[in-house]
Amino acid sequence: PELLIKHPLQNTWTLWYFENDKKKSWEENLREIASFSTVEDFWSLYNHIKCASELRIGCDYSLFKKGIRPMWEDESNKQGGRWLISLDRKQRETELDNFWLEILLCMIGEAFDDHSEDVCGAVVNIRSKADKIALWTSDSSSSKSEGVIYIGKKIKERLKIAPKATIGYQIHKDTMEKAGSVAKNTYTV
Amino acid sequence: GTRIVYERSTLLNLRNSP
Numbered sequence: 461p462e463l464l465i466k467h468p469l470q471n472t473w474t475l476w477y478f479e480n481d482k483k484k485s486w487e488e489n490l491r492e493i494a495s496f497s498t499v500e501d502f503w504s505l506y507n508h509i510k511c512a513s514e515l516r517i518g519c520d521y522s523l524f525k526k527g528i529r530p531m532w533e534d535e536s537n538k539q540g541g542r543w544l545i546s547l548d549r550k551q552r553e554t555e556l557d558n559f560w561l562e563i564l565l566c567m568i569g570e571a572f573d574d575h576s577e578d579v580c581g582a583v584v585n586i587r588s589k590a591d592k593i594a595l596w597t598s599d600s601s602s603s604k605s606e607g608v609i610y611i612g613k614k615i616k617e618r619l620k621i622a623p624k625a626t627i628g629y630q631i632h633k634d635t636m637e638k639a640g641s642v643a644k645n646t647y648t649v
Numbered sequence: 650g651t652r653i654v655y656e657r658s659t660l661l662n663l664r665n666s667p
């Protein structure tokens with residue numbers, strides 16, 4: 461039975477891919493690839509696709525709960541924000557793929573306990589200056605701060621980020637307003 | 650309610666499942 465029955469996930473997840481074709485709009489460049497709801501189907505997909513570090517500059521992978529589009533405008537993301545991890549060029553070779561896989565395993569494995577409900581998805585951006593991995597949550601208000609902080613601490617723990625290093629949480633509304641420059645951190649851990 | 654939680658090691662062990 462262990463080999464015959466797939467292991468169900470708490471949520472169904474959808475993988476998205478973004479490739480920057482300047483002739484098309486941002487939304488047209490965002491493509492839904494596949495959804496899965498078991499551990500085996502996650503691995504079938506993950507084992508089949510390029511690692512994030514092999515993507516061309518300007519490309520993204522996103523993994524979001526089914527029904528949530530990987531954009532600020534989605535109902536589930538509008539009031540939310542993201543924990544952001546920036547990586548330098550050296551880290552693309554050494555850490556990027558490990559970090560991205562770890563974030564995926566946290567999400568599909570529901571590693572954030574009761575606060576897993578607040579997780580929307582995660583995005584990895586491959587860029588010339590700095591790659592970014594971000595975990596998006598649905599509610600950045602102070603009433604949800606405990607959950608946001610819990611998620612941030614769990615990310616640090618699972619990614620083995622040094623205690624002295626900090627990661628920041630940015631509200632999407634701030635990121636939208638500051639397009640092109642750095643949004644402020646509402647929380648840090 | 651209940652939630653389906655998987656430890657990291659469990660997920661990794663299933664990576665090469667047939």
